[in-house]
Every structure is written in C-alpha cells, then in structure tokens.
Amino acid sequence: xxxxxxxxxxxxxxxxxxxxxxxxxxxxxxxxxxxxxxxxxxxxxxxxxxxxxxxxxxxxxxxxxxxxxxxxxxxxxxxxxxxxxxxxxxxxxxxxxxxxxxxxxxxxxxxxxxxxxxxxxxxxxxxxxxxxxxxxxxxxxxxxxxxxxxxxxxxxxxxxxxxxxxxxxxxxxxxxxxxxxxxxxxxxxxxxxxxxxxxxxxxxxxxxxxxxxxxxxxxxxxxxxxxxxxxxxxxxxxxxxxxxxxxxxxxxxxxxxxxxxxxxxxxxxxxxxxxxxxxxxx
Amino acid sequence: xxxxxxxxxxxxxxxxxxxxxxxxxxxxxxxxxxxxxxxxxxxxxxxxxxxxxxxxxxxxxxxxxxxxxxxxxxxxxxxxxxxxxxxxxxxxxxxxxxxxxxxxxxxxxxxxxxxxxxxxxxxxxxxxxxxxxxxxxxxxxxxxxxxxxxxxxxxxxxxxxxxxxxxxxxxxxxxxxxxxx
Numbered sequence: 196x197x198x199x200x201x202x203x204x205x206x207x208x209x210x211x212x213x214x215x216x217x218x219x220x221x222x223x224x225x226x227x228x229x230x231x232x233x234x235x236x237x238x239x240x241x242x243x244x245x246x247x248x249x250x251x252x253x254x255x256x257x258x259x260x261x262x263x264x265x266x267x268x269x270x271x272x273x274x275x276x277x278x279x280x281x282x283x284x285x286x287x288x289x290x291x292x293x294x295x296x297x298x299x300x301x302x303x304x305x306x307x308x309x310x311x312x313x314x315x316x317x318x319x320x321x322x323x324x325x326x327x328x329x330x331x332x333x334x335x336x337x338x339x340x341x342x343x344x345x346x347x348x349x350x351x352x353x354x355x356x357x358x359x360x361x362x363x364x365x366x367x368x369x370x371x372x373x374x375x376x377x378x379x380x381x382x383x384x385x386x387x388x389x390x391x392x393x394x395x396x397x398x399x400x401x402x403x404x405x406x407x408x409x410x411x412x413x414x415x416x417x418x419x420x421x422x423x424x425x426x427x428x429x430x431x432x433x434x435x436x437x438x439x440x441x442x443x444x445x446x447x448x449x450x451x452x453x454x455x456x457x458x459x460x461x462x463x464x465x466x467x468x469x470x471x472x473x474x475x476x477x
Numbered sequence: 478x479x480x481x482x483x484x485x486x487x488x489x490x491x492x493x494x495x496x497x498x499x500x501x502x503x504x505x506x507x508x509x510x511x512x513x514x515x516x517x518x519x520x521x522x523x524x525x526x527x528x529x530x531x532x533x534x535x536x537x538x539x540x541x542x543x544x545x546x547x548x549x550x551x552x553x554x555x556x557x558x559x560x561x562x563x564x565x566x567x568x569x570x571x572x573x574x575x576x577x578x579x580x581x582x583x584x585x586x587x588x589x590x591x592x593x594x595x596x597x598x599x600x601x602x603x604x605x606x607x608x609x610x611x612x613x614x615x616x617x618x619x620x621x622x623x624x625x626x627x628x629x630x631x632x633x634x635x636x637x638x639x640x641x642x643x644x645x646x647x648x649x650x651x652x653x654x655x656x657x658x
Binding site for chain 1: 483486487490491494495502503506515519520525528592596603617618622623624639643647649653
C-alpha cells in the first residue's frame with residue numbers, strides 16, 4: 196500500500212476530525228489517515244465531469260412528478276381563491292397517495308388531503324341527495340295512498356314521511372297510518388247498522404207477548420190488534436168483558452187483574468143479565 | 478422550493494449536480510450509470526421535499542440519498558466497473574488534471590492499470606462495509622461532506638459519527654490488507 200497525495204481533494208482528511216473518540220492512539224490515527232489518503236485518491240481520480248444536458252434531463256423527470264407538498268399547495272390555492280390550483284393539488288395528492296416512491300410523511304399528508312376532499316365531496320353529495328330525497332319522499336309518499344292519508348289524519352302524515360323517505364323500510368310505516376283510517380271507517384258502518392236493527396223489533400214483540408197471554412183466554416184479542424200499541428191494562432179488561440167469554444176470561448185473569456171482575460158489575464150489559472134471569476125463575 | 482417550486486428546484490439541481498454525480502461515480506465507477514443514479518436521486522429528493530427538516534445543508538441531505546442509491550445499485554449488479562483512466566482524464570477539466578497530477582499516471586499505462594486495479598479494490602471494500610460505517614465513509618470521502626454535515630443529515634450525534642468513521646476506516650484497512658496479500 197502506498198499513500199497518494201490528497202492535495203486535489205476539497206476536504207482533505209485530518210486526524211483532528213477524530214478528536215474525542217475514546218481509545219484512539221497515534222497508531223490508530225496514522226492508520227486511519229493512510230486509508231483516508233487512499234479514498235481521497237480514488238475520489239480525485241473520479242472527477243466531477245457532467246454531461247451538458249444533465250440538468251435538463253433531471254428537470255424533465257421532475258416536471259412529470261406531482262407536487263411534493265400538495266397539502267401546502269392546496270392551502271395556498273385556497274387562500275388565493277384559485278380553484279384550478281386547488282383541484283390540481285388534489286390531483287397531486289392522489290398521485291402521491293397511490294404512486295410508489297414517496298416517503299411516508301408526504302404520503303400521509305397527501306392522503307389526509309385526499310380524505311378531506313373526499314369527505315367534503317361525499318358530505319355535499321349526501322346533502323344534495325338528502326334534499327332531493329326529501330322532495331322525492333314528499334312526492335312518492337302520498338301518491339300511492341292519496342285517499343287514506345289526506346282525509347283521515349293530515350297532521351300525522353307529514354311527521355312520518357320525512358324520516359321515512361331516505362330509508363327503504365319506510366313504506367310499511369307509511370302504510371300503517373293509511374290502515375288506521377280504514378279501520379276507523381269500519382266501526383262507523385257497524386255502529387250505524389246496529390241502532391237501526393235493535394230498537395223496533397224487540398219493543399214491538401214484548402207487548403205482543405203480553406197480549407198473547409190475554410188472547411189465550413179469549414178469542415176476541417186476535418180480532419183487536421189495536422191494544423198492542425197501548426200497554427194499558429184497563430182497556431184490555433174492558434175488551435175481555437165485552438166479548439162475553441166470561442168463564443175463560445175469568446180463569447185467565449185470576450193472577451193478573453182482579454178489577455175486571457168488578458167491571459161486570461155495572462150491568463150495562465143487559466144481554467148477559469137477561470139470559471140468566473129469564474132461564475131461572477120466570 | 479419546499480412547496481414544489483420547480484424553478485427553484487432547477488437552481489438547486491444546477492448547484493448540486495456536479496457533486497452528486499461525482500459521488501455516484503466514485504461509488505459505481507461508471508459515469509453514465511452515475512448520472513442515471515444521480516437523476517433518480519434528484520427525483521426522489523423532489524418527492525421528499527416535504528419531509529426535509531431543513532436542520533442541515535440541503536446538499537448533505539441530497540448526498541445521502543444519492544450515496545444510498547449508488548450503493549444499492551452497486552450491490553445489485555454484483556460487479557464493480559472498471560474506469561477507463563484515459564476517458565476519465567479526458568472528461569476532467571484541465572485545471573483539475575493539473576492539480577491532481579493524474580496526467581503523469583495517464584502517460585504511463587502500467588501506472589494507470591495499477592491505479593485502476595487499486596481503485597476497484599478500494600471501491601469493493603467500501604461497498605462491502607456494514608452500515609452505518611459504509612454510509613459515513615462514503616459520505617465523507619465520496620460525497621466530500623464534513624462530519625458535522627453527516628451528523629445533521631443522518632440525525633446522529635457528532636461523536637457517534639466520528640466513532641463510525643474510525644471503525645469504518647479500520648475495517649477498510651484490514652480488508653485492503655487481506656486483499657493485498
């Protein structure tokens with residue numbers, strides 16, 4: 196090994212550079228200096244020649260690269276109000292995020308910018324979709340069941356529909372209020388039918404039954420339907436006495452009315468009394 | 478420039494390109510391949526501008542990227558290219574040739590061959606070093622950065638960088654002694 200002169204090197208090595216290293220003796224420093232001279236000779240033999248278009252080639256390769264700090268450019272573009280520059284920085288951020296060869300820190304910043312932009316776009320899109328969904332929900336909600344919602348409960352329908360419009364599970368909810376008015380209409384019909392049937396037949400039947408009991412005693416009841424409308428017992432007693440079916444009438448009237456027995460006493464009925472008297476003692 | 482100003486970056490490329498290409502050429506031993514690696518280093522540096530902390534010289538940060546790429550490229554090809562000393566001297570400016578005194582070696586083919594062989598051995602020995610010794614040695618002697626700049630670029634204490642340099646040089650010496658036997 197032979198040392199070479201390092202006088203052409205920009206930074207010649209000196210033992211003073213290794214001051215402070217523990218355990219270094221003069222022999223170690225001399226050995227290090229010897230190897231350093233060899234390295235400096237190698238560096239001096241390989242000079243710094245450069246082709247003329249090297250800078251242009253480097254810049255041609257750099258131009259197609261995305262911006263190294265898209266987040267910084269995006270902030271600057273927003274401050275200037277340059278929409279084109281902002282969109283370009285978003286594109287750079289996307290390329291930095293997806294393309295290999297970028298450091299993690301730059302990729303993380305670019306990804307944060309991409310996520311922020313995607314969040315803004317998604318949020319605005321959801322807002323627009325929500326607004327359109329509200330309009331469509333108001334259109335589609337009442338249209339399938341217009342007759343049910345409108346007449347029965349107009350105040351309930353708008354409260355249910357806004358929440359149900361974005362979700363597909365709402366149509367059954369919209370049908371639920373539509374079904375309630377149908378049920379409400381049915382009981383009204385049933386209630387209207389019942390009062391018409393109930394009053395007339397039962398009331399008419401009850402006085403007829405009472406007349407039957409009396410009619411069994413005498414045939415004259417069937418010929419006179421008029422007393423059915425009048426529950427008065429006095430008129431019935433007069434009728435029974437009138438036809439003259441006294442024996443039958445008296446048997447049937449033992450429990451009911453004792454007064455009819457008194458009514459024959461007026462003797463207004465001469466036919467009855469004359470028959471009795473003439474047959475006996477005359 | 479950190480925001481991606483390409484005009485500012487072009488000025489930076491014009492200022493640093495010579496030293497970056499030189500560092501790559503010293504590691505690879507091939508100027509064309511060194512320019513390819515240097516171009517890749519500039520593109521990677523442009524991509525990574527947002528991560529530069531600006532706590533040290535930009536040239537040292539750029540040199541670290543270039544050295545890493547060149548060492549990786551040298552490891553991939555598994556062979557060390559031989560420099561043509563005559564072509565190297567032809568590319569070098571006349572004042573450099575005067576300063577280096579390499580013109581005398583170029584006139585003697587035997588000396589030139591010996592020097593090329595020696596440079597190849599030295600380059601292979603540096604490439605065979607372990608990290609972080611290889612990085613410190615390459616940045617100090619091939620990229621010609623001071624130890625303070627290396628400490629700032631690698632985010633290591635200056636004393637640690639000195640220790641790494643001493644251990645790297647010691648291992649290089651042992652490796653050269655073994656290969657010279």
